[in-house]
Amino acid sequence: MNRKEIQIPNFLKKAFSGRNAVISIPYIWLLLLFLLPFIFVLKISLAEPILAIPPYTSFFKWGESWLPTIQGSLDSYLFLFSDSLYINAYLSSLKIAIISTILTLIIGYAIAYSVAKAPTRWRGILLMLVILPFWTSFLIRVYAWIGILKTEGLLNLALISIGIIDKPLTIMNTDLAVYIGIVYSYLPFMILPLYANLEKMDMSLLEAAADLGCRPFKTFWTVTIPLSLPGILAGCFLVFIPVMGEFVIPDLLGGTNTLMIGKVLWTEFFYNRDWPVASAVAIILLALLVVPIMLYQRAQEKAIS
Amino acid sequence: MSENTPVSPWLDSTQKPYIQIENVTKKFGDFTAIDNLTLDIYKNEFFSLLGPSGCGKTTLLRMLAGFEKITDGKILLDGEDISEIPPHLRPINMMFQSYALFPHMTVEKNIAFGLKQDKMPENLINQRVEEMLELVELTDFAKRKPNQLSGGQSQRVALARSLAKRPKLLLLDEPLGALDKRLREQTQFELMDIQEKLKVTFVIVTHDQEEAMTVSSRIGVMDSGNLIQVATPAEIYEAPINKDVADFIGDVNLFKGIYKGQNEIGTQLLSDDSNSIVYATQKVDVAIGNQLWFALRPEKLEISKRLPKNEHNILKGTIEDIAYGGSFSTYHVKLENSTILKAIRANRERTKEHHLTWGDEVFLQWAPHSAVVLLS
Numbered sequence: 001m002n003r004k005e006i007q008i009p010n011f012l013k014k015a016f017s018g019r020n021a022v023i024s025i026p027y028i029w030l031l032l033l034f035l036l037p038f039i040f041v042l043k044i045s046l047a048e049p050i051l052a053i054p055p056y057t058s059f060f061k062w063g064e065s066w067l068p069t070i071q072g073s074l075d076s077y078l079f080l081f082s083d084s085l086y087i088n089a090y091l092s093s094l095k096i097a098i099i100s101t102i103l104t105l106i107i108g109y110a111i112a113y114s115v116a117k118a119p120t121r122w123r124g125i126l127l128m129l130v131i132l133p134f135w136t137s138f139l140i141r142v143y144a145w146i147g148i149l150k151t152e153g154l155l156n157l158a159l160i161s162i163g164i165i166d167k168p169l170t171i172m173n174t175d176l177a178v179y180i181g182i183v184y185s186y187l188p189f190m191i192l193p194l195y196a197n198l199e200k201m202d203m204s205l206l207e208a209a210a211d212l213g214c215r216p217f218k219t220f221w222t223v224t225i226p227l228s229l230p231g232i233l234a235g236c237f238l239v240f241i242p243v244m245g246e247f248v249i250p251d252l253l254g255g256t257n258t259l260m261i262g263k264v265l266w267t268e269f270f271y272n273r274d275w276p277v278a279s280a281v282a283i284i285l286l287a288l289l290v291v292p293i294m295l296y297q298r299a300q301e302k303a304i305s
Numbered sequence: 306m307s308e309n310t311p312v313s314p315w316l317d318s319t320q321k322p323y324i325q326i327e328n329v330t331k332k333f334g335d336f337t338a339i340d341n342l343t344l345d346i347y348k349n350e351f352f353s354l355l356g357p358s359g360c361g362k363t364t365l366l367r368m369l370a371g372f373e374k375i376t377d378g379k380i381l382l383d384g385e386d387i388s389e390i391p392p393h394l395r396p397i398n399m400m401f402q403s404y405a406l407f408p409h410m411t412v413e414k415n416i417a418f419g420l421k422q423d424k425m426p427e428n429l430i431n432q433r434v435e436e437m438l439e440l441v442e443l444t445d446f447a448k449r450k451p452n453q454l455s456g457g458q459s460q461r462v463a464l465a466r467s468l469a470k471r472p473k474l475l476l477l478d479e480p481l482g483a484l485d486k487r488l489r490e491q492t493q494f495e496l497m498d499i500q501e502k503l504k505v506t507f508v509i510v511t512h513d514q515e516e517a518m519t520v521s522s523r524i525g526v527m528d529s530g531n532l533i534q535v536a537t538p539a540e541i542y543e544a545p546i547n548k549d550v551a552d553f554i555g556d557v558n559l560f561k562g563i564y565k566g567q568n569e570i571g572t573q574l575l576s577d578d579s580n581s582i583v584y585a586t587q588k589v590d591v592a593i594g595n596q597l598w599f600a601l602r603p604e605k606l607e608i609s610k611r612l613p614k615n616e617h618n619i620l621k622g623t624i625e626d627i628a629y630g631g632s633f634s635t636y637h638v639k640l641e642n643s644t645i646l647k648a649i650r651a652n653r654e655r656t657k658e659h660h661l662t663w664g665d666e667v668f669l670q671w672a673p674h675s676a677v678v679l680l681s
Contacts, residue, residue, distance in 0.1 A: 207372055208405035210392040212419030212470065226409045 038286075045279035046072035056275045076280035085264070086281065090288065092259040096175070096250075097243040100182040104239050105232065107183065108190030112231075113224075115191070116198035123199070130191050142181055142252050149177050149253070173255030181249040186242070190235035197231025198224075230299070237296045241289055261285055313537075314347035315523065321384070323348040323506055324369070324474065329378035331364055331530075338364040340530035341378070351500055351507045353517035356527035357553070362510045365527075366476050369508065370399045382473060393422075398472035402479040404463035406451040412462050413438070413447040419470045437465040440499060457488050464496075468503060477509040481516060493519045514554045518542065526550050542602075547681045551600040556635075558606065558646045560599040560676075564591055570617060571673045574599055578644040579620050585676035598679040605675035606648035608636055608661065613670040620669045622646065624661055636661060638669055 014020070047056040060068035080086040115126045133141060148154045149171045156168035171177050205227070209219040225232075247262030254260070261281060268278035314320040322345035331339040338361045346352045354362040367373040369380060371392030379388040387395055398419065406415050413434050420430045438444045441461035451459060460480065467475055480496070481489045497520055500507050511517050517524050518538040525535045534546045545551035548559055560583060565573040571586040574597055585599055613619055625645060626637035629652075636648045648669055654660075661667060 202403065202405065204401050204403050204405040205407060207370075207392070208399075208401055208407070209418070210372075211370055211397075211399045212466070213393050213422035214418070215393055218422075223407060227407075 041279045041282055044275050045076055045283050046074070047276050048073055048075060049274045049276050054275065055273050076274075076276040077284070079277060080280055080284065085259075086261075089259045089261045089264045090284070093244050093246075093261040094288075096178060096182070096258075096260060097240050097246075100179055100186070100243055101236050101240045103179065103183050104186055104190045105236060108187055108194055108235060109228075109232070111187070112191045112194035112198055115195055116201070127195065130188050130195075134188065138185065139248065142185065142249055145177070145181050145184065145253060146172065149180065172253065173258075175254065175258055177253040177255075178250050178258050178260075181253045182243055182246065185249060186239045189238040189242075193234035193238065194228065194231040197228045197234075201227055233296060233299050237292060240292060244289060245285055314350075315345070320347060322346060323350075323383060324508075325381040326365075326369075327379050327381070329365075329368065329380060330376045331361075331368060331373060332376045337530055339368070342530070342532055344525060344532060344535065346506065346508060348506055349500075349504055350522045351497065351509070351520055353521040353524045354508065354510045354527055355514060355517045355524050355553075356512065358512060359529075360527040361530040362512075362527050363478060366399070366478055366508065366510045369474070370397055370476055371395050396473040397476060398467040398470055398474075399476040399478065400463050400467040400480050402482060404451075404459050404483075406459060406462055406466070408451050411448050411450055412443065412454070415451070415462060416466045416469050419466065423470065433469055437469050440468070440502075441465045456483055456485075457492070460484060460492065464499070468499070468505065471503070472505060474506050474508065477507060479511055480509060482511075482513075489516070490519075496520055518554070526553065528553075544677060545600065545679070548598050548600060548679050551677065551679065556603050556647055556649075558601045558603060559679075560601070562597060562599070564589065564593055564595045564597045566593050572597075572678055574678075578640060578642060580642070581620075582617070583676075584617050584673040585678050586674040587676070587678045589678050589680065591680065598681075600677040600679055601671055601675060603635060603647040604633075604649040605671055606646065607670045608638065608648040608650055608667050609670075610661065610665060610667055612668055615670060618671050618673060618676075620646070622667060622669060624663055624665045624667055627661070627663065636667075638667060 043059045044056055047059055049055055050057055057071060059070065059072060061071050062068045111130070115123055115130070118126055146153070150156075151168045151170065151172065153172070155171070156165075159165045160168065171180070201224070205223055206219055209223045210216070214222065245262045245265075246260060247266055250258045250260040250263050251266070254263075265278055265281045265285075268274050268281060272278075324344075324346040326342060326344040326346075329339055329342050330337065340361075342361075342365065354365060356362045364373060368375055371387070371390060375388050379386050381387065382395075382397070387397075407418065410418065416434045416437050417430050420433055425433070434447075435444070438447055441464055443458060443461055443465070446454065446458060446462075451462070454462065460483070464480070467477075477496075481492055484492060493516060496507075509517075509520065518541075521538055523535060523537055524541050526533045526541065528549060534541060534550050536544075541550065541554050545554065545557075548557075551557045551559070560574065560576045560578055562574040562576040562578075562583070565575050565582060567573065567588065570584045572589055573582050573584060575581075576583045576599075583599060589597065591597070607613070620640055622638040622640045624636055625639040628635040628637075631652070633649050633651045636650065638646050638648060640646065646669060650661075
């Protein structure tokens with residue numbers, strides 16, 4: 001029984017304890033897949049475009065001295081502000097994101113509410129139907145909308161055949177088509193957090209409100225809505241943030257007039273091959289989105305406390 | 306009690322009932338929750354609906370509040386048929402079992418909620434809220450949110466909120482169920498005080514028979530959608546109408562046997578348990594040879610080691626178990642045919658001399674007028 005144990009220093013034991021190892025996984029994940037790429041993009045945004053591979057100047061220049069000299073410029077950022085195209089694209093994205101978030105909220109709330117109020121045995125099936133579209137590729141579903149919305153598409157054919165219109169409507173390649181596409185695609189992201197919230201809401205609160213003389217409609221505004229605020233916020237941010245940078249839907253369904261920053265970014269990157277400007281566009285978009293994300297964080301903290 | 310309300314309005318045929326539940330039936334699909342129930346409740350009563358879970362007491366309460374539609378029959382409040390009036394228009398408030406306080410509103414906003422719906426002027430609302438907070442002694446907690454309150458405080462906020470509108474009728478659904486025993490007992494007395502102070506008619510649902518006994522003017526014992534007995538707590542306890550009620554309210558010893566007729570002592574029963582004749586003063590109107598039950602409360606059984614002087618109602622047994630309850634002890638006495646009877650004796654002596662202990666041979670004896678004769 002004279003087994004010698006290998007002595008491990010205490011701080012190492014602590015650092016590699018199972019607990020810390022588990023906790024560190026998300027940090028490592030974020031570091032490798034979020035922070036590191038972000039630093040690359042930031043670095044590229046400060047470089048200048050050149051005709052080379054990769055098509056930008058290097059950030060660090062190794063000279064005679066031990067330390068490299070930093071070669072950065074804010075030209076790309078200044079360029080964004082000098083051309084109204086970019087500002088307009090940001091504003092237009094913001095407008096589209098806000099309007100489509102509101103539309104998604106209204107439709108999503110109605111759906112989430114009716115699912116949450118449905119008999120228990122139906123809820124699972126109804127929720128399944130909400131998630132079902134995810135089983136088909138997002139791209140295919142957006143393409144399918146082209147078939148529905150185009151001039152000789154399903155919608156126009158149906159409307160003409162039942163005699164509501166006699167000339168086909170122009171929906172395809174307009175902002176309306178973009179809204180339809182966005183609302184359709186992002187609806188589940190709104191419904192799921194709202195449902196999770198509404199489903200666990202204490203129904204006796206609604207009865208208490210009625211008992212105290214509150215009409216059903218007013219109860220909805222004074223009790224249901226305030227109590228579902230965490231769900232509303234979660235759903236809105238889950239829709240708003242990705243829609244801000246949305247590229248596929250405006251590209252496929254929108255027209256040349258539909259200006260969205262995601263499309264501009266794509267053009268800069270693949271068409272103009274101006275990586276620094278494309279990166280600057282991305283960095284500013286991120287900066288703009290940090291504001292709502294922080295607001296969301298604060299709302300969540302408030303909800304927890 | 307106000308001057309114009311007699312102490313027992315239900316005994317006075319000139320009194321008009323305040324709430325009239327007339328032949329009410331409630332069905333959920335095929336299931337009949339309330340079966341053709343009729344009940345009158347009088348003004349300023351503290352009426353308890355008591356029964357095991359699933360007996361329909363909560364359904365009846367929810368029909369009074371308007372949350373459940375009546376399948377058949379009608380409910381009148383102060384002479385007015387309220388059966389079709391939606392809950393938000395009824396002059397009835399309810400205190401929910403879960404309290405159902407609005408978590409996003411402070412205590413004072415919760416209490417003011419009902420008053421705001423009535424478009425009461427702001428200054429009157431504030432005044433009433435203050436009044437209610439004083440009533441439930443929560444003035445210092447006005448700005449708290451429900452999640453910052455203890456169970457007892459939440460219970461009082463719920464009570465204040467349901468009373469703020471001065472309802473004609475207050476419904477209480479297991480109002481003290483979530484409180485611990487000590488707080489519950491204290492709150493029972495508070496409830497009674499408040500009820501007397503505000504002169505509101507209370508209908509309370511409970512499964513706790515002690516609570517019902519303490520607070521009620523009358524108790525309605527329910528089982529499977531029917532009212533079995535409606536009476537004062539003392540009547541329910543001392544004169545239950547059948548063995549289910551006797552068994553549900555308090556502890557009881559039931560003797561099953563065959564009716565052997567009357568003699569000068571009273572009703573004779575050939576008890577299955579002791580195989581001897583036992584007596585009760587109460588008379589019955591059934592044929593000799595019918596099956597009967599005697600119900601005897603444990604505190605009415607005298608237990609002693611010496612043979613009592615009386616000649617009847619004496620049973621012999623051995624102490625099987627003792628539950629020491631401080632002020633009294635409950636003895637489980639096993640008869641020769643192994644039936645177990647419960648007897649309660651007050652612990653008057655501090656010393657051990659007169660104590661009964663496990664395995665002691667004892668005699669049980671009762672006065673004929675202590676037993677209740679039950680036909681079913």
